[in-house]
Amino acid sequence: MEVHQLEALRAVRAHGGVTAAAAVLHLTPSAVSQQLAALQRDAGVPLTRRVGRGLRLTPAGEALADAAVDVAVAVERARAACAAFLDRPEGTVSVSAFQSGAQLLLPGLLARVGALGGIALECSDEDVAQGDFAALTDRIDVVVAHRPDGAGPWSGVPLRVVPLLREPLDVAVPLDHPLAAEERVRPGDLAGEDWITVREGFPVAGVLDAVAARAGRPPRIVQRINDFHVVAALVAAGHGVSLLPRFSAGPHPGVRLVPLADVAAGRRVEALLRPDRAERLVVRRVLDELVALAREVSGGPTPAPRGA
Missing domain, CATH: 3.40.190.10 (Periplasmic binding protein-like II)
Structure with missing residues (x-):
C-alpha cells in the first residue's frame, strides 16, 4: 500500500466521489480511480461502492481510511522529528478564515508569522455553511471556523480542533x-x-x-x-x-x-486541522502564533486543544 493511495481513499470518503477528490488532490479523476483500484487489489476486499453518482466506502474501506489517518500522522511526525534539528524551519502554510474572523485575526497573524522568518502564509477567506468547514482541511492547513454555543462536534473527516476564542x-x-x-x-x-x-x-x-x-x-x-x-x-x-x-x-x-x-x-472560534498536517513543524509554529493572537484579542485564556 502506498501513502498516496491511502490519501486518495481518504479524499473520496471526505468528498463523496472521485471527481471531488481529484479536485482536492490536484489530480485527474482517472488518476484517482487508478489509485483506488491499485489499493483495492492490494487490500483484497472491496473498498468502495457506487451510490447514485457518488462513491461511498464499504466497511472495509472505512476501516482502511481510519488507519490511513494514523499512517499520515506517523509520516508527518517523522518529518517533524528531522525538521526539529533545523535552526529555523521553513515552508508555506495555508490559512483560511470566515470573513469576520479573517478581519479579526489575519492581519495580526501575518505580522506575527512574518517576524519569525522562513514561513510564508497563504491566506484566504472561506465563508461557508457550518457543515462545510471540516472538508476545507483537505486543501487548507489551518481552517479558522466558527460554530454557535452548544453546537455538536465537527463531523465529516478526522480533525484536530484547537479552541481560539469565544x-x-x-x-x-x-x-x-x-x-x-x-x-x-x-x-x-x-x-x-x-x-x-x-x-x-x-x-x-x-x-x-x-x-x-x-x-x-x-x-x-x-x-x-x-x-x-x-x-x-x-x-x-x-x-x-x-x-x-x-x-x-x-x-x-x-x-x-x-x-x-x-x-x-x-460563537466559538476554532482552528481545524487534519491530524497529519497538525504534526508539521511549520504548521505548529503558525498555530502557536494564532492561539497567542486569539488570547490577546479576546483578553482571556484559551482552552486546551481537543479532538473533533
Whole structure:
C-alpha cells in the first residue's frame, strides 16, 4: 500500500466521489480511480461502492481510511522529528478564515508569522455553511471556523480542533431604538422585531433560533445577509435589528451593541486541522502564533486543544 493511495481513499470518503477528490488532490479523476483500484487489489476486499453518482466506502474501506489517518500522522511526525534539528524551519502554510474572523485575526497573524522568518502564509477567506468547514482541511492547513454555543462536534473527516476564542453575540439596534438605552436585553424584549440575519445553515442563525425559542415565538426575518458590515448599515438605517459579534463586527456610528441576557449568545472560534498536517513543524509554529493572537484579542485564556 502506498501513502498516496491511502490519501486518495481518504479524499473520496471526505468528498463523496472521485471527481471531488481529484479536485482536492490536484489530480485527474482517472488518476484517482487508478489509485483506488491499485489499493483495492492490494487490500483484497472491496473498498468502495457506487451510490447514485457518488462513491461511498464499504466497511472495509472505512476501516482502511481510519488507519490511513494514523499512517499520515506517523509520516508527518517523522518529518517533524528531522525538521526539529533545523535552526529555523521553513515552508508555506495555508490559512483560511470566515470573513469576520479573517478581519479579526489575519492581519495580526501575518505580522506575527512574518517576524519569525522562513514561513510564508497563504491566506484566504472561506465563508461557508457550518457543515462545510471540516472538508476545507483537505486543501487548507489551518481552517479558522466558527460554530454557535452548544453546537455538536465537527463531523465529516478526522480533525484536530484547537479552541481560539469565544465571541459574544450582541443585539445590534439603531441609536434611536428604545432598547439602545438598556444595559442588556432579554429574548422577550425582542418579540415582534424585524430581524436581519445570516443565511440558513450559517452559525449565527442557530443563535437566533435559540433566542426565538426563549422568546416563545418565531423571529420575523426580513433580510438574510452574511456580510456584517452590510448588516450594520441596514440596522443603522432602521431596517431591523440583528445579532452581531462583539469583537469582529467592527464599530458603526449608527449602531449600539447591547448584550443579550438569559440565553447563551455566542460563537466559538476554532482552528481545524487534519491530524497529519497538525504534526508539521511549520504548521505548529503558525498555530502557536494564532492561539497567542486569539488570547490577546479576546483578553482571556484559551482552552486546551481537543479532538473533533
